Amino acid sequence: MSAPRRDALASPVLVLNRSYQPVRITSARNAFLLLYGGRAHALDEDYEPHDFEHWSTLEPGERDEAVRTPTGALRVPRLLLLRGYNRVPRTPLRLSRRNVFLRDGHACVYCGSTSALTIDHVLPRSRGGGSTWENLVACCRDCNLRKGRRTPQEAGMSMRREPVRPTWTVVVQLTGVRDPLPDWEPFLGSLRSRRAS
Numbered sequence: 250m251s252a253p254r255r256d257a258l259a260s261p262v263l264v265l266n267r268s269y270q271p272v273r274i275t276s277a278r279n280a281f282l283l284l285y286g287g288r289a290h291a292l293d294e295d296y297e298p299h300d301f302e303h304w305s306t307l308e309p310g311e312r313d314e315a316v317r318t319p320t321g322a323l324r325v326p327r328l329l330l331l332r333g334y335n336r337v338p339r340t341p342l343r344l345s346r347r348n349v350f351l352r353d354g355h356a357c358v359y360c361g362s363t364s365a366l367t368i369d370h371v372l373p374r375s376r377g378g379g380s381t382w383e384n385l386v387a388c389c390r391d392c393n394l395r396k397g398r399r400t401p402q403e404a405g406m407s408m409r410r411e412p413v414r415p416t417w418t419v420v421v422q423l424t425g426v427r428d429p430l431p432d433w434e435p436f437l438g439s440l441r442s443r444r445a446s
C-alpha cells in the first residue's frame with residue numbers, strides 16, 4: 250500500500266453513468282456514500298463492478314489508497330459506476346474567477362501568458378459588458394492594460410478562442426486535478442477530443 254496521503258477521503262474519484270460515460274469527479278468520501286447506499290458500484294482494476302459488501306472484502310493493492318476502519322483497511326475506489334443514472338448531466342458550473350481561469354487553461358486568452366493573470370471583461374464593464382461566461386476571460390496584466398476600455402477589435406487584439414459557457418463539468422474539473430489517474434484513461438478519450446475540437 251502506498252504511503253497514506255493527507256486525506257485519502259479527499260482523493261478524486263471519476264463517476265460514470267450506467268453507459269460508462271464520465272459524469273463528474275467526486276471525492277472518495279462521497280464515493281463511499283454512494284457505494285454504501287447502493288447507488289453505485291465501485292470498479293476494480295479490471296473494470297469489474299462491486300457492491301459495497303464485496304468491495305469491502307478486497308485487499309488494497311500496491312497502488313491503492315486505503316482508509317483505516319476498525320476492521321481493517323478499506324480500499325479507495327478510483328472509478329464509480331452509477332446504477333440508476335443514464336444521462337450526462339449538464340451541471341451548471343458556477344461562474345467564478347477560479348472557474349474562468351480553469352476554463353481558459355490558466356493562460357491569457359490574448360497572448361497565452363500564464364503569469365500575472367487577471368479577469369478581463371471582453372466588452373468593458375463601463376460600456377455595459379456583463380459578468381457572464383461569454384464576457385469574462387483570463388487575461389494577463391499587460392494585455393489588460395493594453396486593451397484598456399476597448400473591445401478586442403478596437404484594440405486590435407485577437408482571442409485565442411471564444412469564451413463560452415462550459416458544458417462539460419468533468420472536463421473543466423479535470424484541468425484542476427493534478428494527476429488524472431491512469432485508470433480513468435479509457436473513459437476520458439471522448440471528452441479529450443471534445444475539448445480539443
Ligand SMILES: [Zn+2]
Pocket residue numbers: 357358359360361362388389390391392393
Ligand atoms: Zn496577455
